[in-house]
Amino acid sequence: MGLEILIPVLGIMTGIIVPVSVFVWLYFESKDKNKTILEISKNIDDPSKIEDLINMLDDRKKEPIDYRRTGVVTLFTGVGLFLFGVFFLGSILKGVGALVAAIGLGQIIAGYLYPNTSEELTNAVEDFEKK
DSSP states (O other): OHHHHHHHHHHHHHHHHHHHHHHHHHHHHHHHHHHHHHHHHHTOOOHHHHHHHHHHHTHHHHSOOOHHHHHHHHHHHHHHHHHHIIIIIOHHHHHHHHHHHHHHHHHHHHHHHSOOOHHHHHHHHHHHHHO
C-alpha cells in the first residue's frame, strides 16, 4: 500500500519542487554576480570603467532577438521531426514537423524584414566612437 501512494505523491511533488528549485538557483546566481560586481568596483577608480563592466555583464539581456538564428534552429528542428515521422512514427509527426519547419521559415523571413532598430545602430556607433 505504501508504494501505491508513493508514486502519485512523488509526481505531485515534482511539479512543486522543479519550479521552486529554479527560482532558488536563479536567486543565488544573480546574488553571486552582484557580489562580483561590488568587489571589482571597489578596486576600480575610473567610473567609466565600472559602467563598461556593468554593460558588459548585462549585454546578453540587451541583445535583440535574432530571428534569423532562431529561425534556422526552428527550421531544422522541423525538418528533423518531419524525417522522424517519415521513417518511424507516421503522418502525425510529418504534419508536426512541417508545421515547425514553416514556423522556422517564417522566423527567418521576419529576421530579414525587421532589421536592427535605430537605437541599436546608434549604440553601435557610439561604442565604435569610444574606441
